[in-house]
């Protein structure tokens with residue numbers, strides 16, 4: 614493992630960008646108080662980002678490397694192609710953009726932005742065990758055929774992006790998309806929203822909603838269940854057993 618982070622250079626953040634970040638962090642920390650899972654709470658503390666100022670990717674990359682052996686990668690201001698995404702994961706590299714939503718669209722952004730990545734995802738990547746499981750998606754995807762690749766992307770999507778996790782009998786937010794979208798967090802826990810136990814067959818048959826909110830959310834019992842899901846999927850699809 615090299616200490617090089619491949620992180621993007623310090624982006625040219627504007628004052629408006631910093632203000633959007635500060636406002637979103639303030640709003641979401643308050644909104645998730647009842648919904649944040651313990652992995653997020655502990656991870657956010659370890660990540661130790663400035664709630665007022667957007668982070669310097671190089672500094673965050675070095676910090677993550679020391680904590681969990683992950684670093685940051687450079688992403689364009691759009692969705693990465695799935696092939697690129699999983700190649701980054703395989704190399705223990707989390708891709709980040711330099712874009713943050715405009716102030717008039719705080720509720721929901723169709724593109725993953727800085728708030729989604731730094732606030733939604735990175736707390737989880739401070740944990741080495743979660744990092745190991747996330748990394749295992751990479752080689753599994755790369756060993757897979759076309760249908761399987763789509764299915765593995767959905768396994769990722771409905772756990773790390775939009776999953777719900779059980780914690781001491783309560784349901785908590787797990788997916789980064791729930792942490793970074795005030796609107797989607799509310800939808801995921803609304804009384805009439807279907808929330809069902811994670812089931813591989815059902816998940817691989819469910820398309821992710823990239824530009825809209827989801828209809829159904831899937832519940833995992835704990836982080837280790839994601840490792841079990843990957844092992845079960847590999848076994849049934851006769852793919853190489855993930856080393857996790």
Ligand SMILES: [Fe+2]
Nearest residue numbers: 725774789790
């Ligand atoms: Fe994401």
